[in-house]
Amino acid sequence: MIKVENLNKIYKSVHALKDINLHVKKGELFAYLGPNGAGKSTTIRILTALTNPTSGTVSINGFDIKNSGFAFFKSNSIKSRQQCGLVPQSINLDQELSVYENLTIHGLLFRMGKSERNKKIEELLSYVDLSSRKESLVKELSGGMKRRLMIARALMHSPSVLFLDEPTVGLDAGMRRKIWGLIKKIQQQGTTIFLTTHYIEEAEFLADRVAFLDTGTILVVDTPSNLMSRLGTWALDRLIEDKMEPIYFSNREEANSYIASQNESFTLRRVNLEDAFLSMTGKKVK
Amino acid sequence: MIHSLLAVYYREMLIMRRRLTRLIPSWSVSPLLYLIAFGYAMGKHVEIDGHSYMEFLIPGLIAMNSMTQSFAIASEINIARFYWHIFEEIQAAPVSDLSYVAGEVLAGITRAILSTTVILILGTIFGVNLSCNFMFWLGVLLNSFVFSSLAVGLAMLVKSHGDQVLLTSFVITPMAFLGGTFFPLENFPVWGQNLIHILPITHAAKAIRAASLGNTPQISSYVVMAATGCLFFVLSVMCVKKAKD
Structure with missing residues (x-):
């Protein structure tokens, strides 16, 4: 085509x-x-x-x-x-x-x-x-x-x-x-x-x-699913020196147990294409 | 090819139809002022080659107006290209560069013919009835072919609408005043006459004036206009190709 x-x-x-x-x-x-x-x-x-x-x-x-x-x-x-x-x-x-x-x-x-x-x-x-x-x-x-x-x-x-x-x-x-x-x-x-x-x-x-x-x-x-699954399914965003740093997990349970083991606040969300792009280029799409 | 040419032409005609109530007054104002100031007020007692100055002036105004109005298609193309991005719609369609140029040139010629008709009506109001024979209209047609072809090519070369305004000031305005529109070329020194004879508008003014006053126009004037028009047309097609980068 x-x-x-x-x-x-x-x-x-x-x-x-x-x-x-x-x-x-x-x-x-x-x-x-x-x-x-x-x-x-x-x-x-x-x-x-x-x-x-x-x-x-x-x-x-x-x-x-x-x-x-x-x-x-x-x-x-x-x-x-x-x-x-x-x-x-x-x-x-x-x-x-x-x-x-x-x-x-x-x-x-x-x-x-x-x-x-x-x-x-x-x-x-x-x-x-x-x-x-x-x-x-x-x-x-x-x-x-x-x-x-x-x-x-x-x-x-x-x-x-x-x-x-x-x-x-x-x-x-x-x-x-x-x-x-x-x-x-x-x-x-x-x-x-x-x-x-x-x-x-x-x-x-x-x-x-x-x-x-x-x-x-x-x-x-x-x-899109292959690109995202390279990183995992869930992501935790944490603030490090005014910058959001994501951590990726293959399932929600893993992410939850990580949160329980840490003494700080996180935002839990699904992995998206932005994460895939960020991991490859070090910069955001927008 | 004809289909695409007509599509480009039809678009210009639709836009012109929408603007016609504004265009007709704008086509009338300048010629009317020239007729009042030069023809009526200043040239009332002037006679050139056995004709009143008004009879001498109106064919010149027709040559000048058919040049400026056919060249004005360049502004329309630039507005479509730089502000509305409509040129992209045509470029993305299966329209050859040749069809595009032909459609725009035809629109420029139509514009020139309509504005010529406005001047002829004004002339009649001022009591001047010209002979609108075949050679007269052929002169108008070839003159507008020359300048609409030039307009399309230049519209493709310029990088902004501002550049287009500059081109009009440096190319069209001097020709409008020096090409035998307002006064006989014989008033110039010989070197000046030779220089002015290079300009296609000079041939247009001579041919249109001779035909409209019942004299036999020189065929060479028509040949010069046709050849110049064809040259500008081919160059314009090449410029459309270049405009893609």
Whole structure:
């Protein structure tokens, strides 16, 4: 589905991506987890042909995303773009146009016929719960509505791969949960999803597999449960010189007996992906 | 290719339709002021080559306006690119660079033709009826093709909207005043005339003026505009590719 080999991106003196190798399977929800500046958005921009890689190859459903030479007309890149839907991090809707017009333009850009386009618009607006706002101007919508509209827009041409770049950034907890439900629903319909996030709970809740990315390098790729179980199941947080230091245990009983043996206070919690990331990089995701 | 081109064009037209009630007055204000100040007040008793100054001025204003309005597509592209990030939506779609440039250029030409119509209406109000024949509209079309193609290319090269404003000040404004819009080029020394003849706006003003006053325009002016437009168009396609990095 998505195949990335030895991908590098260098911006002047900054080596933003270093020898990235990935293989995302069909129907999988793959999360790319890392702190700000790790290279998540750069990867997604390259995978969706918005930025040219410095070296390496990327293919989507077997189509190379890179144009060969000065391609005026149809190319592999254009074919690969047809397979992909993109929800970028920043809101990139036409604010002066209506919800319907934004979706219509997307349909036209992806060469959809009028009847197919209108049918899909009705279907998707109902799917993201925006049917009543069809004629509203985008600038009149709330942040959460705009995010849902962007997801609907990305699904207009029924892509087989959906790229979501921090899809819930800036949203409140309730709206974030609503969008998670929507993402799960999209995956259940067979769409491969590539998600970047710096929200631990988002990756834990949604992802089949997670890649940890730090300073342009992939540290590990595994399922969330495997990544967490490397450390244990339960964690005790204790305060040492203004810093929370976790201690990991394979079960709750072990953690409880440790607490009983110590004369200080702890916070008992389940191990999460943040712990796994912290143990590998020495720093937090957020 | 045509499908994507029309999609890009349709988007620009939808936005323009939404803004039309604001755009028409903005297209009218500058030409109206030029007509009142230069045409009516200052040039009332001036005659050039057997025509009133108003008859001389309006074709020049049309050349200038079709240049500035078609070039204004650059600002629209930059706002879409730097503030709204809509350029990414188009770049992520299966739209070739050629289709994108063609769609934007077509939008620039449409904008120029509509603003030309506004000037023609103003001219009629001032009692000047020009001959709007095929060669007149061809001149307007080629002139706007040149400057909308230039606009798309430059919009891809600039790094901020502020740079775009600078380009307009240093490239478009001097051409607007020196390209034979307000006065005959013969008033310049020979070296100045030769220099000004390099500018495509000079050829546009000459061709549009000759056609609209019932004279036979020089074919060479049309050839220069067509060639310059094609060159800028190809360079713009290359600039879109470059803008990805």
